[in-house]
Amino acid sequence: MQVLVLGAAAGGGFPQWNCNCPNCFNVRQDSADHQPRTQSSIALSVDGKQWLLCNASPDIRAQLNANPELWPGELRGSGIRGVLLVDAQIDHVTGLLSLREGCPLDVWCTPNVHSDLSSGFPLFPMLDHWGGLRWQPIGLEDNRDVAEFSIPFLPDIALTAFALHSNAPPYSPRRGSPSCGDNLGLYIVDRRSGKSLCYAPGLGNPTPLAMRFLNAADVVMVDGTLWEDDEMQRLGVGTSTGQQMGHLALNGSGGMCELLNELPSSTRRILIHINNTNPILDRASHAAKTLQASGIETAYDGMKFTL
Ligand code: MLT
Ligand code: MN
Ligand code: ZN
Numbered sequence: 097m098q099v100l101v102l103g104a105a106a107g108g109g110f111p112q113w114n115c116n117c118p119n120c121f122n123v124r125q126d127s128a129d130h131q132p133r134t135q136s137s138i139a140l141s142v143d144g145k146q147w148l149l150c151n152a153s154p155d156i157r158a159q160l161n162a163n164p165e166l167w168p169g170e171l172r173g174s175g176i177r178g179v180l181l182v183d184a185q186i187d188h189v190t191g192l193l194s195l196r197e198g199c200p201l202d203v204w205c206t207p208n209v210h211s212d213l214s215s216g217f218p219l220f221p222m223l224d225h226w227g228g229l230r231w232q233p234i235g236l237e238d239n240r241d242v243a244e245f246s247i248p249f250l251p252d253i254a255l256t257a258f259a260l261h262s263n264a265p266p267y268s269p270r271r272g273s274p275s276c277g278d279n280l281g282l283y284i285v286d287r288r289s290g291k292s293l294c295y296a297p298g299l300g301n302p303t304p305l306a307m308r309f310l311n312a313a314d315v316v317m318v319d320g321t322l323w324e325d326d327e328m329q330r331l332g333v334g335t336s337t338g339q340q341m342g343h344l345a346l347n348g349s350g351g352m353c354e355l356l357n358e359l360p361s362s363t364r365r366i367l368i369h370i371n372n373t374n375p376i377l378d379r380a381s382h383a384a385k386t387l388q389a390s391g392i393e394t395a396y397d398g399m400k401f402t403l
């Protein structure tokens with residue numbers, strides 16, 4: 097299975113258009129220690145021709161232009177054969193609007209995400225005017241916190257969606273009290289190589305269920321949004337904490353780094369969905385050096401690997 101990182105930043109991207117925090121300031125100065133990143137999305141393929149997008153970011157146009165694997169091979173077409181959504185947040189779904197010329201398009205998501213995208217942020221009904229999104233339900237709902245499924249154009253790939261405790265978007269009736277199916281992690285096994293990836297860009301809480309899949313995977317790509325839970329408040333750029341938004345901060349006791357350090361030593365550990373305020377985006381920072389010393393990688397746009 098081929099894995100391609102289209103965008104490694106959290107909502108807003110890096111730099112964020114209206115932000116002049118030290119990271120955003122420095123990346124605009126072409127600092128050698130800072131690298132721009134677009135908003136969170138990865139693509140998966142078995143044959144290198146047919147790709148599943150995991151999340152469709154607002155930056156999708158630039159992401160598609162930057163990755164020849166996804167360019168059309170015929171007069172009209174695309175390497176994208178379908179889209180999977182891990183939640184209904186703006187940074188993960190807005191790119192569907194830019195894919196309208198390719199409708200009808202298959203979209204895998206849970207009933208909760210489908211519901212938010214049919215009401216508070218009505219992408220499904222809107223795109224009916226262009227040929228529509230064909231909903232492919234992922235069965236995480238009520239008390240079903242694990243759902244196994246497959247995707248027709250990804251042969252020999254077994255997908256398991258598992259519920260994450262994070263948050264629903266501000267336009268969801270479940271904001272502040274999310275339920276099963278608002279956020280999912282993916283555990284993806286390539287049956288040919290036997291290798292597996294755990295992808296969880298919105299991991300707010302290290303539940304036993306989430307830890308089971310993180311422990312089982314050869315490669316984990318997890319939530320690297322914030323270094324400190326109150327980082328946005330400290331910088332004066334926001335009022336929300338990571339916990340309020342549904343993100344587990346990296347640093348400190350019980351933080352993501354500590355969890356990652358407890359995984360088997362053979363596990364490749366990669367952070368994705370990184371907020372522009374996060375000091376790990378400055379290669380010269382103490383935070384970036386701490387990660388490096390622990391062997392934890394920071395995803396970047398264009399990162400590729402094969403499992
Ligand atoms: C999140 O990951 O919490 C959201 O994408 C935040 C946002 O709206 O940018
Ligand atoms: Mn996000
Ligand atoms: Zn910033």
